[in-house]
Amino acid sequence: MSDLKNVQPLADFNWDEFENGSSLEVSKQELEKAYDETLNKVSEHQVVEGTVISIDKKEVIVNIGYKSDGIIPASEFRYNPDLKIGDKVEVYVENQEDKKGQLVLSHKKARLSKSWDLVNAALENEEIIQGYIKCRTKGGMIVDVFGIEAFLPGSQIDVHPIRDYDVFVGKTMEFKVVKINQEFRNVVVSHKALIEAELEAQKKEIISKLEKGQILEGTVKNITSYGVFVDLGGVDGLIHITDLSWGRVSDPHEVVALD
Missing domain, CATH: 2.40.50.140 (Nucleic acid-binding proteins)
Incomplete structure (x- = not known):
């Protein structure tokens, strides 16, 4: 208590402003301004x-x-x-x-915002990206690309027809973004597009070496009512149903099977 007796009032303190509350209001405003200046400037939707x-x-x-x-x-x-x-x-x-x-x-x-930027850049720059095949859906597969669910049509999985889609579920593969619907934010990817260019070069090389009268071995790729498509290692050839055997063939399945 003896120390309190020795405390002297501030000579320049304005008691009238204090009683009116104006000095406190100024101090509060200054404090708020100083505090706000220490904070990051944050905008919504960023x-x-x-x-x-x-x-x-x-x-x-x-x-x-x-x-x-x-x-x-x-x-x-x-x-x-x-x-x-x-x-x-x-x-x-x-x-x-x-x-x-x-x-x-x-x-x-x-x-998602960042992923969308990455997907758009991949389409624009024709980049090869990796994706995880999550599940099978009608007409193809659902692929996780940068956290976005993209659609992989069945026709874009491989250059060869796919008979069992389920073997691809759970696999991580390389893809190319081939289409983006900006309005509905739908992304379509293709694995087939990656190997088509390579196969085209390989196809030209094989065709350049083909000669009439050659005997080659191929793999049955597809069977139709009118004949059989055979893969010659990058080039598909058609054997007409009348050329499958010396005898009459009513159904190609009587002579060959897939693979």
Whole structure:
């Protein structure tokens, strides 16, 4: 108490402003301005980098240098079981403040946004990319490319007809992006396109060596009602049904089988 007796009031303190509240208001405004200047400038609908500061079974909390941290469902990081505190992750700013004043972030949308840029670049630059065949669907396969589900038509899997699509499920293969529907965000990929150029060169070489009267061995590739298509190692040849045997043949299956 003896120390308090020796405290002297500030000579330049304006008691009238203090009683009116104006000095406090100025100080509050100045403090808010100084605080805001220390924060990152964040715009909605943009992708920014953040730091993981907390992880539990349901949520991952990410700091992006804003006045509040963002809470993201842990399910969005399911693809990354090694995620740990301190890791840098890309997040999409959905809302600077929701009804509770909470920053709303999405890691899934950040991945999709980046993936879409990569897919568009692959189409433009005719890049060869890798994809994981997830499952079979009507008319083809679903391929995971940069986190985006792309469609692989059955006719674009190989240059040869495919009889068993299921053998490709679970495989990682190389693809080329052949079509993108920007409006519906549909991506079509092809594995066949990668080998067609190589086969075309190989085909020209084989044809240049073919001569009338040669005897070659080939593999039965396809059987039709009018004949059999035989693969000669890159070139398909047709054996008409009348040339399959000296005798009359009503169905090519009587003489040959696939492969």
